[in-house]
Amino acid sequence: MRLETESTPQTLVVRVLEDRLDAAVAVQFKDAIRDLACDAPDRVILDLGEVMFLDSSGLGAVIGAMKLLAPRSQLELARLNPAVIKVFTLTHMDRVLTIHTDLPFIPPVPVEDRLHAR
């Protein structure tokens, strides 16, 4: 499971570098999020821009990730491709999750803070 993270004190962006979030990687994805959950900031944005396909196992893993992060951190989704958004819409999970079309603007961190951020 390839993930890339980018963090500021208030926000963690988790970018999924896989083209499929499906039954083959759902457990690994949830495990990876569990590892990040303990020191995650208030806001975690899951960037799914690279993911072209998601099945119900992938959906379950995203919901599981949201539950692992709550109540300390709130999970938001960004850059969902048409095949991915369709699964959220069909299952009405789009009503429960915050979904952004684009990656939301994250205020830049001053250089000095950036050096100490991670």
Place this chain on the structure above:
Amino acid sequence: MPAESHTTGVTLRAVARSNGRRELRIIFPALPMAVRDALVSTLGGLRDMGMGDDDAIQTELVMAEVFNNIAEHAYAGREDGIIELRLLQESDRLTCTVIDGGQPIPGSDLLGIDLPPSDGCIASLPEGGFGWYLIRTLTSEMSYTREGQKNVLRFKVDLTRRMRAV
């Protein structure tokens, strides 16, 4: 075609029928990576036949849910399971037959046309139980028969855009 993926053992065969219909047949192991390859091969074949994006998204999702159910439930705990898919392509719909040699499908699964219950509270959101709901929502004329030691699931996927004639 036939083409075979040597990594996961997926075999794909496209058969042109004389009556204006086309059949695609694919046989693969009921394992997550082989299911993935089978989906990619099948969808590649259907796109080559002129399937549009929306129909491809719907078809791939249905297939994925059906195959994952077989791998996780019918063949639970087994690694030697085989799945066979036969797709008959007509201009505006696909007739699908999926065969496996695993445990019978519980009748309650087939009846499951509702979303898993949720009270909207994050802690109690369902993480599973969406598969059959998605299958039932995206298909029509679903039928299931147990034939000898095999499960035979038949259903149709209605297409919004006509595919090229054979």
